[in-house]
Amino acid sequence: MRSIVKLCTLLLSLGSAAFAIQPVRQEISPELLDNFTRFSQYAAVTYCDQNINATGRKLTCDFGNCDLIEKAETLTINTFQHHNANDPTGYLAVDKTNNLIILAFRGTASRDDGLADINIGPVKVDDVCKDCYAHKGCWQYWSTVADEVLPSIENVTATYPDYTLTVVGHSLGGGVATLGATVLRNAGYDLDLYTFGSLKAGDYSLAEYITEQSNRTYRVTHDDDWVPKAPPYIPLLGLLHLDFSQPSPEYWIDKPTGKPVNTSDVKVIEGINSHEGVESTGDFLNFDMAAHDWYFGNLTVCSTYRV
Numbered sequence: 001m002r003s004i005v006k007l008c009t010l011l012l013s014l015g016s017a018a019f020a021i022q023p024v025r026q027e028i029s030p031e032l033l034d035n036f037t038r039f040s041q042y043a044a045v046t047y048c049d050q051n052i053n054a055t056g057r058k059l060t061c062d063f064g065n066c067d068l069i070e071k072a073e074t075l076t077i078n079t080f081q082h083h084n085a086n087d088p089t090g091y092l093a094v095d096k097t098n099n100l101i102i103l104a105f106r107g108t109a110s111r112d113d114g115l116a117d118i119n120i121g122p123v124k125v126d127d128v129c130k131d132c133y134a135h136k137g138c139w140q141y142w143s144t145v146a147d148e149v150l151p152s153i154e155n156v157t158a159t160y161p162d163y164t165l166t167v168v169g170h171s172l173g174g175g176v177a178t179l180g181a182t183v184l185r186n187a188g189y190d191l192d193l194y195t196f197g198s199l200k201a202g203d204y205s206l207a208e209y210i211t212e213q214s215n216r217t218y219r220v221t222h223d224d225d226w227v228p229k230a231p232p233y234i235p236l237l238g239l240l241h242l243d244f245s246q247p248s249p250e251y252w253i254d255k256p257t258g259k260p261v262n263t264s265d266v267k268v269i270e271g272i273n274s275h276e277g278v279e280s281t282g283d284f285l286n287f288d289m290a291a292h293d294w295y296f297g298n299l300t301v302c303s304t305y306r307v
Helices: 002-012 030-047 067-071 111-118 136-159 172-186 204-213 235-240 289-293
Strands: 074-080 090-095 100-105 164-170 191-196 217-222 250-253 266-269
Touching: 030 067, 030 100, 030 164, 030 172, 030 191, 030 217, 030 266, 074 136, 090 136, 100 136, 100 172, 111 136, 111 172, 136 172, 164 172, 172 191, 172 204, 172 217, 204 217
Parallel strands: 100 164, 164 191, 191 217, 217 250
Antiparallel strands: 074 090, 090 100, 250 266
16 A cells, blocks of 8 residues: 555645535444444454465454454355455455354555555446446456355355345455445445445545445544545546545544544544545645554554565
């Protein structure tokens, strides 16, 4: 993800952001806070090597950052691993304790992931929504595994019809999860989407479509995390489809890195490209990686990747 720095600097010089200011709701429910904690841990275990090629095994982690997952009865149904450019890493698993089916995508943990971060495209995705454009790197990652993932989801949802399908991802994985969840919803799947520190997966039209498609999209940001601000929204280049945008609502954790999060610390912010959440902390050139890695815990502690 750090490899996006030079490109973002160039884009920022081309124009300034325009934001639609919307009201802020001040508190979430305890149940939603519990869900954020649980699904952030499902995102965290994607970085742990033992969960790669782990089909038929339980999800685990090495650093005590996924206690809720390790306490649950989980079973890995399928995994996909980075081998070549455009290959994402992640898993499909079931949580028999909480009646969940989890599709999870890892964030940046390889050089090729970094290249996917800056491969902003855009690419037209009329099959998703008319006249919509997606972040090319995220779209290529999703497209690479779609033919494998879709039949697996069909099978596992038939086997566990009462379980809730949930798609999760952090950072780059959040962008891939966003696109994958949108495709799955178009295919008729009733699902929840939880992303943490996700980059922008597409343009304004795509963000608008995702916002209207479901009210069960939970896009979580933290403090001054710079990644959700990237690539920047540049209306001057709208004709070139560089109006990168985030769907609404945003759940902004207004708490420093490493501090416990209470319900009152998470602000619910309505409106595409609102300036009331993470965008209120300044432009993305602060590159606060600690804020990006910390979502109810250190999500990337398993990762050995360094730029």
